[in-house]
Amino acid sequence: MNSVPHAEPPPRSNPGRRLSSFFHRHDRLRLGTLLAAPVAWLVVVYLGSLALLLMAAFWDTEPFTNDIVRRWNLDSFRQLWEQDVYRDVAWRTIKMAGLVTLADAVIAFPIAYYMARVASPRTRNLLVVAVLTPLWASYLVKAFAWRTMLGEQGFINWLLDPLGLGPPGDDWHVGSGWYSWDVDLWLTFAYFWLPFMILPIYAGLERIPSSLLEASGDLGARAVRTFFRVTLPLAFPAVVAGSIFTFSLTLGDYILPRFIADQQFVGTVIYERRSSALPFAAAFAMVPILVMTAYLFVAKRLGAFKEL
Amino acid sequence: MTESPLTRALLRLGTGLTLAFIYVPLFVIAIYAFNENISQTWPIDQYTTKWFRVAWEDENVRNALWMSVKAALGATAIALVLGTLASLAVARYRFFGKEAISFLVILPIALPGIITGLALQSTILNFLSPVGISFSIWTIIIGHATFCIVVVYNNTVARLRRVSSSLEEASADLGADSWQTFRYVTFPQMRSALLAGGLLAFALSFDEVIVTVFTSGAQQTLPIWMLTNFGRPKELPIVNVVALFVIVASVIPVWIAARITSGRPATMRADT
Amino acid sequence: MKHVRRKRISLASAAAFVGALAFLAAGCGGDDGGSSSASEDWQVSGLGSTLDEIQANAKNEGQVNLVIWAGYADKSWADEFTKQTGCKVNTKDGASSDDMVDQMATGEYDGVSASGDATLRLIAKGDVAPVNFDLTPNYADVFEGLKDQPYNTVDGVGYGVPHGRGPNYLVFRNDILPEDTNSWAPIWDGSQAGKLSIFNNPIFIADAAVYLKATQSDLGIDDPYELDEDQFNAAVDLLKKQRPDIGKYWDGETYADQVTTFKSGETTVGTTWPYQVNLMAAEKPPVSVTANKPTEGTTGWSDTWMISSKAKNPNCMYLWMDYIISPEANAKVAEYFGEAPSNEKACDLTSDANHCDTYHAKDEDWWKDVYYWSTPQADCGDDRGEVCKTYEDWQAAWAEIKG
Numbered sequence: 004m005n006s007v008p009h010a011e012p013p014p015r016s017n018p019g020r021r022l023s024s025f026f027h028r029h030d031r032l033r034l035g036t037l038l039a040a041p042v043a044w045l046v047v048v049y050l051g052s053l054a055l056l057l058m059a060a061f062w063d064t065e066p067f068t069n070d071i072v073r074r075w076n077l078d079s080f081r082q083l084w085e086q087d088v089y090r091d092v093a094w095r096t097i098k099m100a101g102l103v104t105l106a107d108a109v110i111a112f113p114i115a116y117y118m119a120r121v122a123s124p125r126t127r128n129l130l131v132v133a134v135l136t137p138l139w140a141s142y143l144v145k146a147f148a149w150r151t152m153l154g155e156q157g158f159i160n161w162l163l164d165p166l167g168l169g170p171p172g173d174d175w176h177v178g179s180g181w182y183s184w185d186v187d188l189w190l191t192f193a194y195f196w197l198p199f200m201i202l203p204i205y206a207g208l209e210r211i212p213s214s215l216l217e218a219s220g221d222l223g224a225r226a227v228r229t230f231f232r233v234t235l236p237l238a239f240p241a242v243v244a245g246s247i248f249t250f251s252l253t254l255g256d257y258i259l260p261r262f263i264a265d266q267q268f269v270g271t272v273i274y275e276r277r278s279s280a281l282p283f284a285a286a287f288a289m290v291p292i293l294v295m296t297a298y299l300f301v302a303k304r305l306g307a308f309k310e311l
Numbered sequence: 312m313t314e315s316p317l318t319r320a321l322l323r324l325g326t327g328l329t330l331a332f333i334y335v336p337l338f339v340i341a342i343y344a345f346n347e348n349i350s351q352t353w354p355i356d357q358y359t360t361k362w363f364r365v366a367w368e369d370e371n372v373r374n375a376l377w378m379s380v381k382a383a384l385g386a387t388a389i390a391l392v393l394g395t396l397a398s399l400a401v402a403r404y405r406f407f408g409k410e411a412i413s414f415l416v417i418l419p420i421a422l423p424g425i426i427t428g429l430a431l432q433s434t435i436l437n438f439l440s441p442v443g444i445s446f447s448i449w450t451i452i453i454g455h456a457t458f459c460i461v462v463v464y465n466n467t468v469a470r471l472r473r474v475s476s477s478l479e480e481a482s483a484d485l486g487a488d489s490w491q492t493f494r495y496v497t498f499p500q501m502r503s504a505l506l507a508g509g510l511l512a513f514a515l516s517f518d519e520v521i522v523t524v525f526t527s528g529a530q531q532t533l534p535i536w537m538l539t540n541f542g543r544p545k546e547l548p549i550v551n552v553v554a555l556f557v558i559v560a561s562v563i564p565v566w567i568a569a570r571i572t573s574g575r576p577a578t579m580r581a582d583t
Numbered sequence: 584m585k586h587v588r589r590k591r592i593s594l595a596s597a598a599a600f601v602g603a604l605a606f607l608a609a610g611c612g613g614d615d616g617g618s619s620s621a622s623e624d625w626q627v628s629g630l631g632s633t634l635d636e637i638q639a640n641a642k643n644e645g646q647v648n649l650v651i652w653a654g655y656a657d658k659s660w661a662d663e664f665t666k667q668t669g670c671k672v673n674t675k676d677g678a679s680s681d682d683m684v685d686q687m688a689t690g691e692y693d694g695v696s697a698s699g700d701a702t703l704r705l706i707a708k709g710d711v712a713p714v715n716f717d718l719t720p721n722y723a724d725v726f727e728g729l730k731d732q733p734y735n736t737v738d739g740v741g742y743g744v745p746h747g748r749g750p751n752y753l754v755f756r757n758d759i760l761p762e763d764t765n766s767w768a769p770i771w772d773g774s775q776a777g778k779l780s781i782f783n784n785p786i787f788i789a790d791a792a793v794y795l796k797a798t799q800s801d802l803g804i805d806d807p808y809e810l811d812e813d814q815f816n817a818a819v820d821l822l823k824k825q826r827p828d829i830g831k832y833w834d835g836e837t838y839a840d841q842v843t844t845f846k847s848g849e850t851t852v853g854t855t856w857p858y859q860v861n862l863m864a865a866e867k868p869p870v871s872v873t874a875n876k877p878t879e880g881t882t883g884w885s886d887t888w889m890i891s892s893k894a895k896n897p898n899c900m901y902l903w904m905d906y907i908i909s910p911e912a913n914a915k916v917a918e919y920f921g922e923a924p925s926n927e928k929a930c931d932l933t934s935d936a937n938h939c940d941t942y943h944a945k946d947e948d949w950w951k952d953v954y955y956w957s958t959p960q961a962d963c964g965d966d967r968g969e970v971c972k973t974y975e976d977w978q979a980a981w982a983e984i985k986g
Contacts, residue, residue, distance in 0.1 A: 023488035033489075034404045038412070041397040041460065045415050049457050052430035053422075059433065066973055067960065068708040071437075088983045110332070113325030121319050130326070131569040132562065135514075137333055139561035140340065142520050143537045144554035147547075148336040148343070150840075156847035158339055174777065197333065226315055247421055255423015258521070265783075265832050267985050270425050277429055278685035280975065284429065291423050299414065299421055308413055311465045371673075436689065446691055528691035529648045529673070539675055542836045543653065544862055 057292075060285035069279045079286035089272070093290050094181070096269040099189065100253040104200075104246045106193040111200040111245065112238075118201075119208035134201050142195070146262055149191045153263065175264070188264040192253050199252070200245035207241025207310045208234070240306035247302055247311075254291045337558060344551040362548040372553055375536035382448055382532055383516040386455035390512045391505060393456070394463025399497075402471035403479075413468075419458035427458065428525030435526070446528025454526035455519055459512035466508035467501055474500045503571050510568040514561070533557070627712045627890060627897040634718060638668070640898035646671040647899035650686045650695040652886065652920075653838055654858045655746070655907075660915045664906050670899035678836040679784040680956065687711070690893040693900040696746055698884040699734035700786055700808075700956035706742050711889040713740045719905040724926050728947055734957060735887040743887035744904045747913065749922035749942070750883040750953045751782070751790070752874040754855040756845060760873075767794050767877045769852050771821060776828045780841055780853030783832035785974070785981035786956055789882050790854065791818040791825075793954060797879035807882065807954050809963045809971045815980070822984045846870045857921025857942075880952030917942070 026033035060079055063072045083089050118130045137145070152158040153175065163169060171177055175187035211234065219229040257270035269291055276284040302308070314322070345358045366372055394416075401412055419427055431454050435446060478500075482492040520534035527535055537553065540546035631637040649656060653676045661672040675692070677683035680701035687695050687710045697705060705711045716722045722730075722744055729745035736742065753767060759778075760769060769775055771794055781787060792807035795817055802814050810818060830850040833841040842862050844850040855874060863870035888907060890900045906912050910928035917924035918933050923944035930939035943949040963971040972980075 019490055020488045023490060026489060027483075030404075031406075034400055034406060037396045037400040041393040042412070042415070044393055045419070045457070045460070048453060049419055049427070049430075050415075052434040053426070055437070056426070056430040056433050066975065067958070068704060070708065082979070086979065086983060088986060091986065092982075110329055113322050114329040117322040117326045121314060121322055128566075128569045132566045133330060134333070135565045135569070136558065136562055137337060138514055139518060139565070140337055140558045141518060141534055141537050141550075141554045143534065143541050144340055144550060145336060147541055147550075148339045151343070151843075152336060152339055154843065154847060155849040158335075194332065194336065197329075226318060247417075251421050251423055255425045256521075257425050261783075261832075262837070265829070265985075267982065270423065272982065273425055273429065275681070276978070277432075278688055279681055280978065281433070288426050288429065292426060295422055299417070303410075303414070308417070311417070311461075440690065446689065528689055529675075542676060542839055544839045544842070547839065 053292075056285050056288065058285075059281050060283075060289065062282045064280060064282060069281075071281060079280075079283045082283060083286055088267075089287065092267050092272055093269055095183070095266065096254055096291075097294065099185070099192065099268070100250045102184070102189055103192040103196065103253045104249040106189065107197055107200040107249045108204075108242050108246065110193065111197060111204050112242075115201050115204035116208055118205045120213075131205075134198050138198050142258070145195065146191070146259055149187075149194065150263055153187045153191075185264045185266060188260060188266065191259055191263050192249075192256070195259070196249040196252050199248035200242075203241045203245040203310050204238060207238050207244070211237050241310040243302050243305045243307035244310035247298065247307060250298060251291075251295050254294065340551055340558075341555050344548065344555045346548055346551070362552045366549045366552040366556075369549060371531070371536060372533075372549065375531045375533045376553075378448065378531060379517055379533040382451045382455060383513045385448070385452035386459050386516040387509050387512045389452065389456035390459035390463045391509055394460045394508065395467055395501070395505065397460070398464050398467035398471055402468050403476060413464075416461045416464050420461050424458075424519075424521035425525075428454070428522040431457075431522070432525035446526065446530065448530055450526045450528070451523055451530060451532065454522045455516040458522070459515055462512045462515060463505065463508035466504040466511075470501055470504035471497075506571055507568055510564055514565075627892060627894050629895075630897040630901065634720075637718060637898045637901050641896075641902050642669045644896040644899045645669060646673060647694065647896050647903050648673045648675075648692045649903070650675050650677050650683050650692050652677060652696050652698075653835055654920045655696050655886075655916060657916070657919055659919070660907075660912045664903065664912070667906070668899065668902045670896070670902060672903070676836055678834045680786065681784065682835070684708075684710075687891060690891065692891055693894040693896045694888060694890050694903065696886050697743070697889050698886050698956045700958045702734045702742065702887055702889065703737075704958055705889060706737055710892055711742055712892040712894075713742050714744060714890060714904065716741060716744075718901055719744055719908070721905050721909045721926060724910070724928050725908060726925060726927055726944070729885065729925050732885070734885065734955065735889075743889035744908050745925040746886040746888050746907065747917055747920075747922045747925045748883060748885035748950070748953075748955070749857055749920070750876045750881045751854050752857060752860065752881070753852075753877050754780075754845075754860060754872050754874040755852040756848070757871045757873055759851040762873050764873070765875055765877050767879050767881075770828075770854070771825060773824070773828060775852045777830050778849070778851040779825070779829045780844060780850035780855070781825070781829050781832055782854050783834045785977040786882070787854075788815075788818050788822065788977055788980065789954065789956070791821045793880050793882060795821065806964065808957050808959045809965075810959070811963065811967055811970050811972070815972045815976070819980050819984060826984055826986065842866065842870065845872060858919075861919070861921050876953070880954065883950075883953035883955050885955045914938075917944075 026036070059071065061075050061077070063074045063076055063078060064070065065072055114130070114134070118127050118134075122130060153170075154160075160169065171186050172184075175185065177184045177186055215233060215237070216229055219233045220226075224232065255270045256268065257274035260266045260268040261271050269287060273284045273287050276287075344362060345360060397412060397416060400406075401409055431450070435444070435450055439445065478496050479492050482496045487495065518534060519532075520538060523532055523535055524538070531539065533553070537550050541550045629640065631640045647670045649672065651674050656672055656674045665671050675686060677686065677695075680698050683695050683697060683701050684704050686692055687705055688708065690710075695701070695705070695711070697711075702711075725745050729748070730736075731739075731741070732745075735745070753765075753770070755764060755769065759775070767790075770779055770781070771791075782790075788810075789807040792804050792810055792814065795802055795814070796804040796807060799817065802817055804810065804814050831840065831844050833853075833855075838856065838859055839862065841850070841853075841855060841859050845863060846866060857874065860872065860874045863872055888904045890897060890904065894900050907916065908926050910926050910932050913924045913926040914929035914932040916922075917929060918935065918938055921942070923939070923942040924930065924933075927945075930944060933939065935941070939945060959972055959974050959977055961969045961971055961973050963969065
């Protein structure tokens with residue numbers, strides 16, 4: 004038998020309570036207040052800056068000083084279209100982003116699966132720490148470490164020499180033209196973005212209820228079949244979520260391509276022209292923006308946003 | 312568990328290989344912190360510990376470290392506030408434009424950093440400088456906060472969706488106003504998500520260099536200091552030492568965060 | 584359907600808002616088009632008008648922020664400067680002249696050690712201010728041949744103090760080429776496939792032009808920075824031929840990497856600054872290389888210290904400009920980097936008594952085939968008129984060459 008709580012006097016009215024009741028009655032207003040700051044920040048600070056940058060793509064520069072002249076034109080786009088090299092650069096960048104994403108997905112899956120479904124809670128914690136720690140190692144130092152490891156007298160050659168092996172292709176560069184593949188840069192990118200792929204996959208796999216997998220087994224599917232028919236499809240949105248990062252980070256990087264492989268990527272070209280030819284840099288920046296916006300739409304459709 | 316022993320053994324192998332892949336380069340960094348020479352060939356010719364003392368005494372290193380901490384704290388604070396506000400709105404209300412919000416929030420981190428950086432730098436140079444606002448720690452903070460919002464937002468939205476709103480309704484029924492409800496009911500449930508999001512935001516800001524190059528003028532955060540010095544022969548070993556220090560020092564907060572987020576409230580796991 | 588329409592409306596209104604914002608901003612944004620012409624107003628705000636005032640103000644400023652070529656502000660003379668003036672020296676290495684121009688445009692630095700291909704651009708953009716030589720007494724002892732040069736003086740107004748000059752050397756490992764090699768041919772004829780170490784900047788097109796000037800005189804190249812259509816295309820073709828042979832590029836930020844690649848043998852022949860040659864010799868064990876100016880001539884640089892028109896620490900900057908060209912400091916930096924000093928008196932103070940002879944500081948003839956970096960312009964400066972390629976063309980071509 005519950006005891007009847009003794010009657011308390013109603014709470015005293017104060018400005019906080021009055022404001023709170025006001026918001027309670029005007030629910031939409033409370034919503035608006037909640038949203039005001041973040042939306043204002045993102046729209047004004049971020050979208051506003053982005054819009055201004057993209058507008059610059061339609062402007063021109065003074066020939067000697069490279070100051071911006073606000074004369075509307077399409078010269079930058081024409082130059083992008085007419086010079087073949089920029090198409091090559093864009094394709095090279097997108098191709099690398101795809102290859103890196105594939106590599107990371109493959110490398111990340113086993114460890115993410117192990118962390119999510121096999122490891123004991125204590126091991127799992129340790130593994131999470133182990134996976135997150137490299138994020139704190141400076142980007143530049145990691146870049147330099149890879150540069151030296153890949154160098155002629157670097158660590159990797161030191162390992163491979165006794166086995167009679169060497170870097171693939173012609174000094175880590177395999178193939179040519181449309182099918183070329185900078186293996187050294189690919190390895191480095193895959194290394195850098197790996198934690199961004201492991202974590203979402205781990206979170207996604209963890210969310211799969213064991214009951215589903217057991218049910219699949221009860222219905223007669225062996226482990227491999229369960230994996231391909233149940234686990235993988237359920238984990239796929241998480242893989243897509245992770246791929247947003249691996250793809251985007253590769254697409255815009257301007258340090259590693261120059262540093263590891265002396266290659267021109269979209270990011271490096273934009274970076275080199277950012278002051279002396281801002282309209283051109285802005286025009287070229289449209290490429291990663293359009294690619295990523297399309298990628299995000301597709302990713303959203305595949306349910307990736309819920310897995311971030 | 313539905314995995315066979317063979318599968319588990321293979322998974323262990325895969326995990327081990329991946330961990331090796333992740334840690335060998337870090338090991339190389341650690342070794343080079345003891346390198347006498349400026350050129351980084353392998354194996355190392357001569358070892359020394361002198362760079363540790365040099366790094367310790369370098370005023371620029373300490374200033375850069377402190378600048379990084381300040382910037383990361385500022386960016387994390389802003390991200391926590393804005394991310395929480397946005398996630399409360401999205402998780403507890405229905406309104407048109409809701410999907411646009413999640414798209415908008417993720418945009419700064421999904422678009423490559425060079426674009427964010429270039430856009431912000433253009434704005435500072437062309438619109439803020441003429442009115443006297445130029446590069447400072449605040450421009451760094453603004454840049455970092457913008458893409459840190461999503462990290463906090465994602466964590467808190469996921470948590471708020473998992474925690475049903477019936478608790479909050481009950482709280483209101485019992486006579487609590489909005490602030491009390493938030494303080495006594497919502498916030499404690501969100502706390503660990505906020506902590507995880509905040510720590511991740513701090514980490515992102517602390518090591519950020521791609522956008523910071525554009526928003527920092529002459530101010531030096533630690534990554535900017537490294538960028539300025541990793542090409543300088545006399546400074547490269549110090550850079551390696553500092554990097555080693557940061558890696559080791561970061562293990563503690565990361566471990567704490569992992570411990571805190573592993574204790575989840577006992578709610579249904581089938582929801583997303 | 585209604586839900587979808589609402590979503591579209593909200594996105595549309597967001598877009599409209601952003602568009603409106605953008606157009607508003609475009610309309611009333613600050614004016615940064617059009618260059619300010621050279622003015623005689625050397626009153627960078629906050630600058631004292633006498634040496635005593637400058638020294639007193641400098642103590643309040645406490646620091647000077649410089650964009651420099653690597654090695655120009657080493658602790659061994661920068662610390663002495665800080666002790667004398669109370670100004671701490673903070674520096675950023677420029678990757679290239681383009682990078683330096685970009686950095687100065689932000690207004691965040693007080694000064695720059697600009698080469699000839701940056702100086703005129705900085706002056707035209709109004710990012711640097713003229714220098715009052717009365718306030719830099721050591722200027723009086725600078726070699727006459729470095730004063731009033733076209734790259735640092737406009738309409739009779741001087742914009743900086745000369746720092747020193749040097750050539751871009753040919754460098755090769757002694758176990759790859761004979762020590763008496765003194766031609767650029769090895770880097771152009773494909774004999775060093777995959778082993779070349781080349782400067783990563785469009786200005787390198789001038790090096791191709793220098794080689795063509797000597798080997799294909801029918802092209803009629805005179806000034807390697809003023810190339811008309813045919814000359815330019817020939818240079819670009821030569822560079823495209825060279826591209827597959829490049830082992831690793833280097834620039835003002837990654838110059839130390841060149842030491843590593845020469846040591847490991849990843850690169851064995853290329854271009855360099857004397858600074859890296861000194862660094863290679865300082866390795867334990869030293870990297871055995873030879874560096875020289877080939878018979879065809881070479882590109883080079885004559886650097887000028889300039890003060891930003893928006894300098895936040897102008898007094899410290901003036902003190903730095905005076906200090907770096909003082910005999911003691913100028914001697915130190917000339918030896919450290921490996922260049923010819925700008926101050927005549929520095930020649931008596933170098934620890935190697937022959938330094939000035941070795942680096943031809945007083946031998947103007949030697950510099951006749953050293954073509955200092957300068958910015959290509961449409962106006963060829965001779966009877967060809969305005970048909971020469973601009974730096975924009977050079978940048979576009981460089982992107983194509985690199986592929």
